[in-house]
Amino acid sequence: MADYSKEEIKNIEKKWQDKWARDGVYKVSNDTAKEKYYVLDMFPYPSGAGLHVGHPLGYIASDIVSRFKRLKGYNVLHPMGFDAFGLPAEQYAIDHGIHPATSTAQNIQTFKDQLSKIGFCYDWSREVQTCDPKYYKWTQWIFLQIFDSWYNQKKEKAERIADLIHLFAKEGNANHPFPNAKSLVPGSNKEVFTGGEWQSFDAKTQQEILMQYRLAYLAYTDVNWCEALGTVLANDEVINGVSYRGGFPVTKKQMRQWSLRITEYAERLLKGLEEVDFSDSMKEIQRNWIGKSVGARITFQVKDEKERLYNLVVFTTRPDTIFGVDFMVLAPEHELVKEITSIAQRAEIEKYLAYVESRSEIDRMAEVKKITGAFTGAFAVNPFNGREVPVWISEYVLVGYGTGAIMAVPCGDERDHKFANHFGLPITNIIGEYYNGQEANPTKEAILENSDFLDGLVMHQAIDVVIDRLEEKGIGKRQVNYKMRDAGWSRQRYWGEPFPVVFTDDMPFAMEDHELPLELPELTNFKSSGTGEGPLANLPDWVHFANNKRRDTNTMPTHAGAAWYFLRYTDPHNDQVFADRKALDYWGQVDVYIGGSEHAVAHLLYSRLWVKILHDLGYLNFDEPFKKLINQGKITGDSRFVYRIRGTNTFVSAGLKDNYDTDPLHVDVSIVAGLDLNIQAFRKWKPDFANAEFILEGEKYICGAAIEKMSKSYFNVVNPDEIIENYGADTLRMYEMFLGPLELSKPWNTHGIDGVFKFLRRFWNLFHNAQGNFEVSDGKPTPEALKVLHKTLKKIEYDIDHFSFNTSVSEFMICSNELNSMKCNKRAILEPLVIALSPFAPHIAEELWEKLGHSDTILNEAFPQYNEEYLREDSFEYPISINGKVRAKMNFALDMPKEDIEKLVLASEIVIKWTEGKAPKKVIVVPGRIVNVVM
RNA sequence: GCCCGGGUGGUGAAAUUGGUAGACACGCAGGACUUAAAAUCCUGUAACCCUAAAAGGUUGUGCGGGUUCAAGUCCCGCCCCGGGUACCA
Structure with missing residues (x-):
C-alpha cells in the first residue's frame, strides 16, 4: 500500500536525492563521442536571505531542458556556482565583524541545501566560487591578458602589446592613432609620433603612451563617486543619479582608475547581436546602451575678441543643417572655454561655471528642462558661408559625448530651439513651411532652403553631399559615435579580486603568471579610508611590500568573476590554464543561458567583451559566449x-x-x-x-x-522549503512551470498548486489499483491509448524546444485525465510516459520507473520518439460556418474531395435553413480546417 | 520625450501558418459518499436574450477604423500597463 501522500513523497524524494548523489549520476565527462549541449543558469549571488520561490523559476526551466537533452542523447553540461564576491558580504562584515569569507561560505551552504531539495541535476563537482583563490587566479590572469592587449582598428581585433611596440618602433603611431581622441604624447601637444621619436622616448613615456592603447588601462577619469558608500560606482550602478544600492547621492570626481576599453569593441558588440538568439527587447536594450550614431565631425574656426583663431570640433548627426547654425554650444568643462572667453564675459562665465560645479547629478537630472547657459564673447565662423555666430556654454552639452561641443540649429532641434528662445537668439529657417516658428522640427524629409549649395535637396540626401564637401575641404569627416563609455573597473572595496599588478614609479606592471593568484590579505578593518582608497590601504605593509614597489588598494568589480565563469565550468580544476583548450573547444558556446533581464547591460556586455578578447588572442574558437538567452520573468x-x-x-x-x-x-x-x-x-x-x-x-x-x-525587507517572501514540505519538490517544479509563460513576470500565489498536486497523484494512481498496490498490465494497448500517448509525446517535445513549459504541464494533465477515463494501465503506454515526465518531476518518475522493474536510473533512458502512425485521423469534424459564424458541425473523411464536401454541406438541413434556398455566393473548403459558406 | 514588450472569463492562462476564442488549472455553484467535516469523485461555469426545459439567438480578445470568405492573430490611428533609456547633438 503506497499512497502518493505527504509522508510517501518525502520518502521518495529523499531516497532518490540521496541515491543520485551517492551514484554520481550527474557527473559529466569531457571525454565522449556524444554531441554536447551546454545549459547554463546565471549563477546566484549567495545573499544571506537564502532562496525564495522566484529564484528556482529559471533553474527549473533549465533543469527540464538539461534532463530532456540528456534523454535525447546529448552529453549535457549543466553546472552551478556562486558569484561570491560583492558588497553585501562586506557591508555585513563592517556591521557585524564577521569576515566576508565566513558569511559567504555559510550563505553558499544554505543555498546548496535549498537547491538540493528541488532535485536539480547539477554536476556539483564542477562548482565554481568566484571568491576562491584557485578561481580568481584565472580572473587575474585574464585581466592581465587584457592589460597586455590593444585593439588594432585596421584588423578589428585585439593584439598583443608587444606587437604594438614593434609597430611603434618601425612606423610610429600614424597608422594607429590614439583610441581616445583626447590623448596626446606626454609633455607635448602632439597626437602623432614617428618611429624615431618612439625610440627616443624614455621608458616612462613609452609606458604612458602604451597605457593609452591598453584594453585594460589606468587613467584619470571622471568617476561616479558615492560618498556614503565610500566607493566609485559603474554607470550601470547609478540609477537616476543615486546609487543602485541604498539610493545614496553620487557626484563626479576625478580619480585614477582602471577601465576596460570596451568602446573599442562597440561595433563588434553591436554586430554580434545579429548572430545570437536573444529576445528583441534584450537586443534593443544592448543597442541603446551602445548607442551608435552616425554623422560627421566638423571643424569650425572660433575667433576670440583679439581675433585669435582656434579650432573647434563638433560632432553632429545632421550636417545637412549646417546653414541653419545660429550659435555654438560648448560643454562647461570644454578646454577651449578658458581660452576664448572675452574679458567682458569672464565674470559671467565664471559665475556659470561655479553654478555648474555646485550642481549634483541628481539636481541635474531633476531639472533637465531648466535652461541655463552663458555667452563666452567669442564667435564661430561657418566654414561654408563665413557667417559668424556666438559661442555659448551650457550644461545641456555633455563633455563626455562626441567632442563636448555642438553646432546649434534651433529650427531643427528642440533643445537648441528652447535655448535660442530663452536667450533671445535669432533663428534661421532652412526648412520653409516645415518650421512653424513655434517649435523645432527634427524632420529629415524637408526640402532645404537658405542653404546655398544644398537648396532644393531633401535633407536626408543632403547629409552625404555635405560630408563629401567637408572632406574635400579637409575640415570634416564621416564619424561614428557611441554613447557607451569605457567600463570603470576599480572598486574601493575589500571583497573582490586584487589587481595583479605592481606599481613602480607610479606605473603599473603585470605580475608574473607564477606569482598568481595575488591573494586577498587578511583584514579586520573593512572600512574604506574615505579618501577614495580601498580598505586594503589599511594594510600599509601589504601595499608597500618592497622599496619603490606598491600594490593597488582597489579591487575588481563583481562583473570580473562573472565575465568568464561559464568557461571555467568546462574544466574547473585546472591549475595550469584557465581551462583546457580541448574542453573549451568541445563545450564551446553556451547553448541556452537562462537568467534575469536585470543583467542585460553589465554582465552580458562584459561577458561578451571578455570572450571576444580571449577569442582575438587565440584562446577560444568562438567570439559570442551565449547562443541563446532566455530571460525568465520575475x-x-x-x-x-x-x-x-x-x-x-x-x-x-x-x-x-x-x-x-x-x-x-x-x-x-x-x-x-x-x-x-x-x-x-x-x-x-x-x-x-x-x-x-x-x-x-x-x-x-x-x-x-x-x-x-519579492524581498525580505517587504516581508512578502515565500520560501520554497515551505512548498516542498507540504507538497514535495515535484509539485513545486511543475507548479512554477504551470504559472504561465517562463518569460512573463507574475505574482506568486498558491491558488493553483492543489491542481498540480492532484495531477501528480492521479498520475501515480494510474500505476496503482484501488487498494493502492502497484499494478500495471502487460496487455496490448488500444489504438486510443496509443494515440493519447503519442499526441502527448509530440506536444512535450515541441513545447520543451520552444520553452513553453506551462503548456507541457497542461498536456500531461490532459493525457493523465484521458488515460484515467480509459482506465488504461498498460505498461506499453505508461513506461514511455514516465520517461517523458521525468524532466519535469524526476523523483516520482524515478520511483515509478523502479516499480516498473528497472534497476538503472531513468536518466539513462532515451526520450520516446512519437510516431505519426498513431496520430493519423481518417475523418475530421468540420465546423460549418455561414458568413463566418459557425452554425454546425459535419464529419467528413479527410481525403474527401472539396467538391463532394461542398455538395454535402449545401445539401444539409442546417445550411438550407440559413440559405433559405438561395444559391451561396461562394463556398470555401479548407481541408482539415473549416468550411465557410458565403451568402 | 524616445525605444522595446504587453492588454483575452471571477483568477493564472491556451489558441504552433489568418481557419471552431477561452484548452488546462484555480475559484465558484450543484450533486454523490459521510452522522458531520475534510479528502475524493461526478456535473455545470464568457456575458446577455429567449425558454418550463431542450433547442436557438445576439455580443465578445483595451478603444476606433480598415484588409479578408474568415482577424486575438495582418494594416492605420488612439488609450492603458510593464520594462529600458534619458539634455547623447
Missing part, C-alpha cells in the same frame, strides 16, 4: 500593509485609513489570511506591536495589498 511578491496612525501605536483598517494621517508598514504575509490580519500573531510578531491598538472594519482588520518585488 516572480513578484504579494505584499500586505498595515496603517499606523502617525505618532501612535494605533493601526487603522485599510478602508478607514483616509480618515487619519497614517504611515503604511509592510506586514509579514504569513500572518495575513487573504487581507485579514491575524491580530494575535501581529502582536507577537514584533515587540513594538505587543500593545498595538486597532480600529477595525466590522470585526476585521483589513490590510492593504500591493504586488512588489
Whole structure:
C-alpha cells in the first residue's frame, strides 16, 4: 500500500536525492563521442536571505531542458556556482565583524541545501566560487591578458602589446592613432609620433603612451563617486543619479582608475547581436546602451575678441543643417572655454561655471528642462558661408559625448530651439513651411532652403553631399559615435579580486603568471579610508611590500568573476590554464543561458567583451559566449500593509485609513489570511506591536495589498522549503512551470498548486489499483491509448524546444485525465510516459520507473520518439460556418474531395435553413480546417 | 520625450501558418459518499436574450477604423500597463 501522500513523497524524494548523489549520476565527462549541449543558469549571488520561490523559476526551466537533452542523447553540461564576491558580504562584515569569507561560505551552504531539495541535476563537482583563490587566479590572469592587449582598428581585433611596440618602433603611431581622441604624447601637444621619436622616448613615456592603447588601462577619469558608500560606482550602478544600492547621492570626481576599453569593441558588440538568439527587447536594450550614431565631425574656426583663431570640433548627426547654425554650444568643462572667453564675459562665465560645479547629478537630472547657459564673447565662423555666430556654454552639452561641443540649429532641434528662445537668439529657417516658428522640427524629409549649395535637396540626401564637401575641404569627416563609455573597473572595496599588478614609479606592471593568484590579505578593518582608497590601504605593509614597489588598494568589480565563469565550468580544476583548450573547444558556446533581464547591460556586455578578447588572442574558437538567452520573468511578491496612525501605536483598517494621517508598514504575509490580519500573531510578531491598538472594519482588520518585488525587507517572501514540505519538490517544479509563460513576470500565489498536486497523484494512481498496490498490465494497448500517448509525446517535445513549459504541464494533465477515463494501465503506454515526465518531476518518475522493474536510473533512458502512425485521423469534424459564424458541425473523411464536401454541406438541413434556398455566393473548403459558406 | 514588450472569463492562462476564442488549472455553484467535516469523485461555469426545459439567438480578445470568405492573430490611428533609456547633438 503506497499512497502518493505527504509522508510517501518525502520518502521518495529523499531516497532518490540521496541515491543520485551517492551514484554520481550527474557527473559529466569531457571525454565522449556524444554531441554536447551546454545549459547554463546565471549563477546566484549567495545573499544571506537564502532562496525564495522566484529564484528556482529559471533553474527549473533549465533543469527540464538539461534532463530532456540528456534523454535525447546529448552529453549535457549543466553546472552551478556562486558569484561570491560583492558588497553585501562586506557591508555585513563592517556591521557585524564577521569576515566576508565566513558569511559567504555559510550563505553558499544554505543555498546548496535549498537547491538540493528541488532535485536539480547539477554536476556539483564542477562548482565554481568566484571568491576562491584557485578561481580568481584565472580572473587575474585574464585581466592581465587584457592589460597586455590593444585593439588594432585596421584588423578589428585585439593584439598583443608587444606587437604594438614593434609597430611603434618601425612606423610610429600614424597608422594607429590614439583610441581616445583626447590623448596626446606626454609633455607635448602632439597626437602623432614617428618611429624615431618612439625610440627616443624614455621608458616612462613609452609606458604612458602604451597605457593609452591598453584594453585594460589606468587613467584619470571622471568617476561616479558615492560618498556614503565610500566607493566609485559603474554607470550601470547609478540609477537616476543615486546609487543602485541604498539610493545614496553620487557626484563626479576625478580619480585614477582602471577601465576596460570596451568602446573599442562597440561595433563588434553591436554586430554580434545579429548572430545570437536573444529576445528583441534584450537586443534593443544592448543597442541603446551602445548607442551608435552616425554623422560627421566638423571643424569650425572660433575667433576670440583679439581675433585669435582656434579650432573647434563638433560632432553632429545632421550636417545637412549646417546653414541653419545660429550659435555654438560648448560643454562647461570644454578646454577651449578658458581660452576664448572675452574679458567682458569672464565674470559671467565664471559665475556659470561655479553654478555648474555646485550642481549634483541628481539636481541635474531633476531639472533637465531648466535652461541655463552663458555667452563666452567669442564667435564661430561657418566654414561654408563665413557667417559668424556666438559661442555659448551650457550644461545641456555633455563633455563626455562626441567632442563636448555642438553646432546649434534651433529650427531643427528642440533643445537648441528652447535655448535660442530663452536667450533671445535669432533663428534661421532652412526648412520653409516645415518650421512653424513655434517649435523645432527634427524632420529629415524637408526640402532645404537658405542653404546655398544644398537648396532644393531633401535633407536626408543632403547629409552625404555635405560630408563629401567637408572632406574635400579637409575640415570634416564621416564619424561614428557611441554613447557607451569605457567600463570603470576599480572598486574601493575589500571583497573582490586584487589587481595583479605592481606599481613602480607610479606605473603599473603585470605580475608574473607564477606569482598568481595575488591573494586577498587578511583584514579586520573593512572600512574604506574615505579618501577614495580601498580598505586594503589599511594594510600599509601589504601595499608597500618592497622599496619603490606598491600594490593597488582597489579591487575588481563583481562583473570580473562573472565575465568568464561559464568557461571555467568546462574544466574547473585546472591549475595550469584557465581551462583546457580541448574542453573549451568541445563545450564551446553556451547553448541556452537562462537568467534575469536585470543583467542585460553589465554582465552580458562584459561577458561578451571578455570572450571576444580571449577569442582575438587565440584562446577560444568562438567570439559570442551565449547562443541563446532566455530571460525568465520575475516572480513578484504579494505584499500586505498595515496603517499606523502617525505618532501612535494605533493601526487603522485599510478602508478607514483616509480618515487619519497614517504611515503604511509592510506586514509579514504569513500572518495575513487573504487581507485579514491575524491580530494575535501581529502582536507577537514584533515587540513594538505587543500593545498595538486597532480600529477595525466590522470585526476585521483589513490590510492593504500591493504586488512588489519579492524581498525580505517587504516581508512578502515565500520560501520554497515551505512548498516542498507540504507538497514535495515535484509539485513545486511543475507548479512554477504551470504559472504561465517562463518569460512573463507574475505574482506568486498558491491558488493553483492543489491542481498540480492532484495531477501528480492521479498520475501515480494510474500505476496503482484501488487498494493502492502497484499494478500495471502487460496487455496490448488500444489504438486510443496509443494515440493519447503519442499526441502527448509530440506536444512535450515541441513545447520543451520552444520553452513553453506551462503548456507541457497542461498536456500531461490532459493525457493523465484521458488515460484515467480509459482506465488504461498498460505498461506499453505508461513506461514511455514516465520517461517523458521525468524532466519535469524526476523523483516520482524515478520511483515509478523502479516499480516498473528497472534497476538503472531513468536518466539513462532515451526520450520516446512519437510516431505519426498513431496520430493519423481518417475523418475530421468540420465546423460549418455561414458568413463566418459557425452554425454546425459535419464529419467528413479527410481525403474527401472539396467538391463532394461542398455538395454535402449545401445539401444539409442546417445550411438550407440559413440559405433559405438561395444559391451561396461562394463556398470555401479548407481541408482539415473549416468550411465557410458565403451568402 | 524616445525605444522595446504587453492588454483575452471571477483568477493564472491556451489558441504552433489568418481557419471552431477561452484548452488546462484555480475559484465558484450543484450533486454523490459521510452522522458531520475534510479528502475524493461526478456535473455545470464568457456575458446577455429567449425558454418550463431542450433547442436557438445576439455580443465578445483595451478603444476606433480598415484588409479578408474568415482577424486575438495582418494594416492605420488612439488609450492603458510593464520594462529600458534619458539634455547623447
